[in-house]
Amino acid sequence: MNPSVPNRPCFLASKSESIIHILSHRRYMNTVEELKREAGKTACSFVRDGMKIGLGTGSTIKYTVIEIGRMISEEGLEVIGVPTSEATKELAESLGIPLSTIEKASPLDITIDGADEFDPDFQLIKGGGGALTREKRVAAKSEAMVVVADDRKQVTTLGAFDLPLEVGKNDWQRVSAELQEFCPGQVNLRGGNSPYVTDNDGYILDCQFGSTITDPASLENQIKSIEGVVEVGLFIDMCDAVVMASPSGVSTFLKQGGRLD
Numbered sequence: 001m002n003p004s005v006p007n008r009p010c011f012l013a014s015k016s017e018s019i020i021h022i023l024s025h026r027r028y029m030n031t032v033e034e035l036k037r038e039a040g041k042t043a044c045s046f047v048r049d050g051m052k053i054g055l056g057t058g059s060t061i062k063y064t065v066i067e068i069g070r071m072i073s074e075e076g077l078e079v080i081g082v083p084t085s086e087a088t089k090e091l092a093e094s095l096g097i098p099l100s101t102i103e104k105a106s107p108l109d110i111t112i113d114g115a116d117e118f119d120p121d122f123q124l125i126k127g128g129g130g131a132l133t134r135e136k137r138v139a140a141k142s143e144a145m146v147v148v149a150d151d152r153k154q155v156t157t158l159g160a161f162d163l164p165l166e167v168g169k170n171d172w173q174r175v176s177a178e179l180q181e182f183c184p185g186q187v188n189l190r191g192g193n194s195p196y197v198t199d200n201d202g203y204i205l206d207c208q209f210g211s212t213i214t215d216p217a218s219l220e221n222q223i224k225s226i227e228g229v230v231e232v233g234l235f236i237d238m239c240d241a242v243v244m245a246s247p248s249g250v251s252t253f254l255k256q257g258g259r260l261d
């Protein structure tokens, strides 16, 4: 663990028993954008001809989508994508990636998506881009999930990133008040006076738990029991691999006993 960076473990060293394999390639990168691009592209090593692929949302997975588009046009790759947001749908369409819906294409072979945080047990916080509900639905219908991220997303304990929840538009104030009873920090309506509206016509609450989420499954259940909560940005036991870029290279961590093991 790098002692100068609290709550940011060396993934392997902290929980080596849960990780079975690492593939690394060294390549020195300077900017966060380069890290995102390398993680996004490297995740395409999981892509095979004929796959139905859940396409996540965000600035890292964007590079996966672009690479899949390149593989289709230059290498004749044949896949079907299922986008998790309107933004990803537009990007994929512009690149000529054949698309379907979760209703028609399920089950999917794999979902590749970004994350706001991942912990040593491969548990995730997602929803920074507001697409958590569709992202979770698509991931749940997939036979495996790969996360693409740069090393800023790696934490010991989830929660430094405000936990996003999707709520019904008419429910946000009541849900917020109920959450405030056990959330140690603030619960904020994303967008404030001009609320951010999701692709599902809902609102997002960002909850300041801080790095306290030691039992994400229990917290997810607790939050989901509040009426009006549409989805929680905790992705529990869904992720099978993380492709993580750091300034010195890209590493792929496979979860021991996971579906890509």
Ligand code: 5RP
Binding pocket: 056, 057, 058, 059, 060, 061, 113, 114, 115, 116, 125, 126, 127, 128, 129, 130, 131, 132, 135
């Ligand atoms: C969107 C998400 C994103 O995958 C997550 O916010 C990571 O995004 P980025 O790669 O842009 O940091 O969960 O709802």
